[in-house]
Amino acid sequence: MGGCDDSTTTSWAYGTQAFRIQNAPISDSGGSSATVTACAMLLDAPVIPFPRALLPPPQKSTPPAFYIANAGPSKGAGLFAACDIPAGDAILSDRPVAVVPSNVNAPWKREAFDALLPRISRISRDALLALANCKPLSEYPVVEGIALTNAIQVHLPVSSSAAPQEYGGVFPTVSRANHSCGLNTAVKWDLSSFSVTLYALRPVRAGEEIHIQYVDVFAPRAERRAQLARYGFECICPHCDLPDADAVARSDAARAELRDWRHLHPRFLPWSTDMCRADDDIIVSNLRALALVKQEGLYGMQVPFIEEIALSYAVLGDELRFREWAQQVVDLCAGQDPERASKFTGWMAEPQSYKEWGWRAKQRLLLDRQKPPVDVDISIPW
Ligand SMILES: C[S@@+](CC[C@H](N)C(=O)[O-])C[C@H]1O[C@@H](n2cnc3c(N)ncnc32)[C@H](O)[C@@H]1O
Numbered sequence: 001m002g003g004c005d006d007s008t009t010t011s012w013a014y015g016t017q018a019f020r021i022q023n024a025p026i027s028d029s030g031g032s033s034a035t036v037t038a039c040a041m042l043l044d045a046p047v048i049p050f051p052r053a054l055l056p057p058p059q060k061s062t063p064p065a066f067y068i069a070n071a072g073p074s075k076g077a078g079l080f081a082a083c084d085i086p087a088g089d090a091i092l093s094d095r096p097v098a099v100v101p102s103n104v105n106a107p108w109k110r111e112a113f114d115a116l117l118p119r120i121s122r123i124s125r126d127a128l129l130a131l132a133n134c135k136p137l138s139e140y141p142v143v144e145g146i147a148l149t150n151a152i153q154v155h156l157p158v159s160s161s162a163a164p165q166e167y168g169g170v171f172p173t174v175s176r177a178n179h180s181c182g183l184n185t186a187v188k189w190d191l192s193s194f195s196v197t198l199y200a201l202r203p204v205r206a207g208e209e210i211h212i213q214y215v216d217v218f219a220p221r222a223e224r225r226a227q228l229a230r231y232g233f234e235c236i237c238p239h240c241d242l243p244d245a246d247a248v249a250r251s252d253a254a255r256a257e258l259r260d261w262r263h264l265h266p267r268f269l270p271w272s273t274d275m276c277r278a279d280d281d282i283i284v285s286n287l288r289a290l291a292l293v294k295q296e297g298l299y300g301m302q303v304p305f306i307e308e309i310a311l312s313y314a315v316l317g318d319e320l321r322f323r324e325w326a327q328q329v330v331d332l333c334a335g336q337d338p339e340r341a342s343k344f345t346g347w348m349a350e351p352q353s354y355k356e357w358g359w360r361a362k363q364r365l366l367l368d369r370q371k372p373p374v375d376v377d378i379s380i381p382w
Contacts, residue, residue, distance in 0.1 A: 010115060014106040018045045021112070021119055025050050026057075026095055026194050039194075040119035041099035042112055044165050046158040058093035058195035065091050068176050071209055074233065076132055078178045079210040084203065088332040091185060091198040091210065096169030097124040099154060100147045103166065113141035127172035134232035149231060150175035152196060152212075154189045174198055179231070180211035181224055181239040182297020187212055188336050199336045201299035211237075217298060218259035220252040239297055254292045258301065261289055268308045272315045272356060275363050282312045303332050303340075310344070317358025319351055 010021040024039040036054065065085055071078030085091055098116055106112075117125060128146060135145030151168025152175070158164050174187060174196055185198045204210065215227040221240055228235050242248050257264065265285045271277050286305040293302045310325035326344045333341040347354045 010119075012106065012108045012112050014044075014104065014108075019043065019101070019104070019112060020045075021115055022050060023119060024096070024099065024194055025052060025055050027054060037119065037121040038124050039096050039098060040116045041167075042101060042104075042116060043099075043156070043167075044101065046160050046164065048157040048159050055192070055194045058095060058190075058193045058197070059090065060093065061090065065089070066173075066210060068173070071178055075178050077176050079173070079176050081204045081206055081208050081210055083206050085200045086331070087200050087202045088334050088336070089200050090335045091200060091204075092173060093193070093195045093197045094171040094174040095195045096154065096171050097128045098143060098147065098170045099156070099167055100143065100151065100170075101165045102151070102153075102168050109144070110141045113143040113147075116143050124172075128170060131170065131172070131175055134230075146170060152187055152189070154196070155191060157191065169196070171196060174212070177210055177212040179214040179228065179235065180209075180237040180297070181213070181217050181221075181235060182237060183211060183213055183217065183300045184208070184297075185210050185212060186300050186336060197336070201302070201332075213300075217300075218255045220255070221248050251296060254296050255298070258289065258292050258296070258298060265289075268311060271312075272359065275360070275367060279316055279360060279364070280312075283309050286312075303329060303337075306332070307340075307344075311354075314347065314351065314354045315356050315358070315360050317361035322351060323348055 012019045019042055022041050022043055023036050024041055025036055026038050027036050063082070065082050066079050067082050068077055069080055070076070071080075081091070097120060100113070100116070104112075117128075120128070128143070131146050131150050133142065133145040134149045137145065140148065147168055147170050150170050152171060154167050154169040156167055169189075177185070177198070183201055184204050186201050187196050187198055189196050198210065198212070214231055215224055217224065219227070221242075225234055225240065239251060242251060266277065266281050268282050271282050286309045289305045290302060293299060293305070306325055306328050310322055310329055313319075313322035313325060326348050329344045330341045330348070333344075351357055
């Protein structure tokens, strides 16, 4: 592969840690393991050495469901939907060109980051160097600056539980996604194919920009903006660009309520067997959560609420509504959480197979039967 040179130093010590450079077992062009230079990684000792056998390629949709275009003067390039994309669909899969630790502050850092470049093929190097870099070259090695601007967290196999390093992968395509504090996609890392896949969290219209989140979107606007400063921009997405302080306070409160939802609102399991609670307690509570999710565009967290509404209807034995909500779980999870999707598919095929199917309806009937006749006082009170 053009320009690959591994004559440089490839291991460094840092306190009790030791780092090394290793190529990932993936290839640029489906070639043999001898040309595996598509991605170089700077790894510490607990990361289990990768097998030599090539990993299977990630799924690819043809034609692509996305394109890269200018997203505006202050945002640079961005990812856009090439067609209408249904909620739950995979938009694209992408493999990293570099994987680096998130927080190394050793004297050899520049040398190690620079040593990554000659270890990757020209194709991958060009893709890496074409990405945005919000860090000054005078202060940060180029690969580190690009990683700090673009990296997405990846999980690597480690041999011990000793303080695991965090790793970020730099991806030629997914790293083109700009940030928004309201989400339309989720990123899922899969070690077995050494790739990330971007899934639609809600229907995405053709031409709409595809966003991911760079920071904790449950944090208040001021905190999000402070965290985004390290990417060199102030967020002016529709969830940040609000008309006045009241609107900001409302948005901050909604996000905090969603973050703490499980501590603030009735829980499904105790409700399901507590006949003193209203039958629609959980449904009403989860519908409110979904309204807040929609208001704040936090679609990444909608599935557990939809799931609880479906299961509430199951416990109430309401088959029509159960199917309606269960279908939404299946549609949203088919790609990124197939296990959950298949559980709900099974219950939809045979609702009675859900262990608590209709439990509350049966209890309600029994309670109604046991009720003593109501004593009606017909005496006239004067
Ligand atoms: C991971 S890159 C995203 C792709 C990048 N726009 C490009 O041209 O390759 C991150 C950089 O994009 C820009 N960016 C991302 N989201 C933005 C937003 N919501 N508003 C303004 N700039 C943004 C910032 O310059 C940030 O440092």
